Amino acid sequence: MTDAPSEWRPLHWTGESLVIVDQTALPDEERLVECRTIDDVAAAIREMRVRGAPAIGISAVAGLALAVQGAAREGGDWRRALSAGEALLASTRPTAADLFHGLQVARERVASAVDAAEAAHLLGQLVLELLDRQWAIDRALADYGAGLLRSGTRVLTHCNTGALGTGAFGTALGIIRRAYELGRLEHVWVTETRPRLQGARLTVWELRRSGIPHTLIVDGAAPFLLARGEVDAVLVGADRVAANGDVANKIGTLGLAVAAERFRVPFYVAAPLSTFDPETPDGNAIPIEERDPAEVLRVKGTWIAPADTPVRNPAFDVTPHWLVTALVTERGIIPAPDRRKIANFLAANGRGTSVEPGETGRDER
Numbered sequence: 001m002t003d004a005p006s007e008w009r010p011l012h013w014t015g016e017s018l019v020i021v022d023q024t025a026l027p028d029e030e031r032l033v034e035c036r037t038i039d040d041v042a043a044a045i046r047e048m049r050v051r052g053a054p055a056i057g058i059s060a061v062a063g064l065a066l067a068v069q070g071a072a073r074e075g076g077d078w079r080r081a082l083s084a085g086e087a088l089l090a091s092t093r094p095t096a097a098d099l100f101h102g103l104q105v106a107r108e109r110v111a112s113a114v115d116a117a118e119a120a121h122l123l124g125q126l127v128l129e130l131l132d133r134q135w136a137i138d139r140a141l142a143d144y145g146a147g148l149l150r151s152g153t154r155v156l157t158h159c160n161t162g163a164l165g166t167g168a169f170g171t172a173l174g175i176i177r178r179a180y181e182l183g184r185l186e187h188v189w190v191t192e193t194r195p196r197l198q199g200a201r202l203t204v205w206e207l208r209r210s211g212i213p214h215t216l217i218v219d220g221a222a223p224f225l226l227a228r229g230e231v232d233a234v235l236v237g238a239d240r241v242a243a244n245g246d247v248a249n250k251i252g253t254l255g256l257a258v259a260a261e262r263f264r265v266p267f268y269v270a271a272p273l274s275t276f277d278p279e280t281p282d283g284n285a286i287p288i289e290e291r292d293p294a295e296v297l298r299v300k301g302t303w304i305a306p307a308d309t310p311v312r313n314p315a316f317d318v319t320p321h322w323l324v325t326a327l328v329t330e331r332g333i334i335p336a337p338d339r340r341k342i343a344n345f346l347a348a349n350g351r352g353t354s355v356e357p358g359e360t361g362r363d364e365r
């Protein structure tokens, strides 16, 4: 059950469709898009109309619900529709662990369904449950994270990790919101986050709505502000946390982590347990999505370089765990994360098995 029924939410399940706030239209327009089929959902994820790892995960489950509803209506084989749907969704944004976590939770939910109607009903219920649960997860994570920040903190954040990114309260931006509620936050530095400008377009939009003081900077300005002592903490989200604590997040995160360590500023990563992937041993094994070169060559439709310029456009980078001061989750904080601490933390919270002391550690610098 949500504790804030009147809170603005960017994802809405009608029972027959998923209605999303189109994140490609923000901040110019608060446009709603209704996804009525799994193809609509897959396209919305791929085109980043809905984005942010937890929001992608919940949307994927909604996509499966729509696929199974379709099979129920047309008398098709719902298990086949489910498998095809999983394959389609898995191909959309391969880095986000929450997507695969969502697919797995959905599969488990319908494992003993007797027919398409029952499976469709169970998946619809699951979408509503996940939306509610995400609110509780985000709020708990925000409380833990805000506990790390002392009064008067100036935070730097990257990309968008707010309500738009989770469908609820936000992860790193949720911590910022909570710290502000508690009177601990002085200022937020927002990196613009090339090429898709999630910081400039989305995080600024959310901070304005919440009345939180902020300043936008170009990505390249961040190390300078860290060097000048104008940042007390860097706070980012994650798309996947590997078993050893390496973190995939929006391209540019690694540079922030390196600069933060060099200038002795704590670097915190906020991620719900659904973003942890114990099956991925380390950062090298995380699949990194490469996106369309046009994202780099054009800004808001305007070409900024010749159209045939060679481009490399990785959407994410990997920060090694030894640059992470602490991981913040909804179940608590993992300081100086390493393989053993993460395995034990996940085991204590019902995922995976624990690791003995000394087996592996924070030794891979």
Ligand SMILES: CSC[C@@H](O)[C@@H](O)C(=O)COP(=O)(O)O
Pocket (backbone or CB within 6 Å): 051, 052, 053, 054, 158, 159, 160, 161, 162, 165, 166, 170, 171, 172, 198, 236, 237, 238, 239, 249, 250, 251, 315
């Ligand atoms: C709560 S959102 C966490 C992450 O998904 C976020 O930090 C991020 O990198 C989003 O990337 P995006 O490509 O915009 O989906």
